[in-house]
Amino acid sequence: MSYEPNVVRRALARLERRRDSRERRRFQLERELYAREPRLREADAALRGTMADLALLAAGGKPVKADGPEIAAIRARNQALQEERNRLLAGLGCGPGALDQVPACPRCGDTGWTEGGMCACLRELCAQEQMKALTALLNLTEEQDFDKLRLDVYSDLPWQGQPRSPREQMSRVIQVCEGYARQFPGYPLKNLLFSGGTGLGKTFLSGCIAREVSRRGFSVVYDTAINLFAAFETRRFTKDAGEEREAREAARRYLGCDLLILDDLGSELTTPLAQTTLYEVVDSRLQSGRHTVISTNLSMERIAARYTPQLSSRIGGLYRELTFYGDDLRLR
DSSP: OOOOHHHHHHHHHHHHHHHHHHHHHHHHHHHHHHHHOHHHHHHHHHHHHHHHHHHHHHTSSSOOOTTSHHHHHHHHHHHHHHHHHHHHHHHTTOOTTTTSOOOSOTTTTTSSEETTEEOHHHHHHHHHHHHHHHHHHHTOOTTOSGGGOOSTTSOOSOOTTOSSOHHHHHHHHHHHHHHHHHTTTSSSOOEEEEEEOTTSSHHHHHHHHHHHHHHTTOOEEEEEHHHHHHHHHHHHHOOOHHHHHHHHHHHHHHHHSSEEEEEEETSSOOOHHHHHHHHHHHHHHHHTTOEEEEEESSOHHHHHHHSOHHHHHHHHHHSEEEEEOSSOTTTO
């Protein structure tokens, strides 16, 4: 799993704010307890002194036995101070570890990283930050969830030229989409093509998939085709170093995320650069085994007529087309 750099940065910032908040609370409690019991401050200072004494012995240059009298004396003093400190804290109504600096996550020590990579605590924050970004882009609401989908908004009457009614068709479409999202990335289909007119639920289902896949801890990028092409165009032609850096980072997002949801394909101008860009994105993600959902008002036949044979053959051969038809739900 690989989250966008901006998502990781925001998650790390939240992790740091949590650490700072806990330390402020601990420091405030320490000040209050020291004011109520001055001897506690002295005991803590003396405990720190025993650690300094051990360090001085180790740096003294002469051999010191671990079970020798010098170390034994320091340990005995340290133990006595700890027992006194615990009694003082108990008298103040606190446990022995009330003033200890204990990390919230014992796996990573609140750094967000372990030897195996990103810690589960940081992954959870990344998933939350990613969901915030998706919510803003997709206008996600609590209704955009597979458990809250309604089929009764689709007509159950026959639809001209189609073997099934819109409701029957959407039942099949939703079944595929729900399996795709809830079994991600193990579902047999890796790539989906949503085709059909406006107002039929393509973006709504994209939101359901994005919510579920993100909730399961995978990186999801949603964007329109126009924005994607603009980023690749900027990456190629800009002379501004800052713009180029941002465009390159955007390109890496599109190519490297676990799931890319590309909306409104066909709304862009069909230029040679757009053709090349779309081929790069589609082919790169196919070669790396990453998953993609493309949403378009174009049928597969119109895609074949609009784009290059190499591109349309990849979409036609390696994407599962899910056709949306019926009355515009927004008008209804």
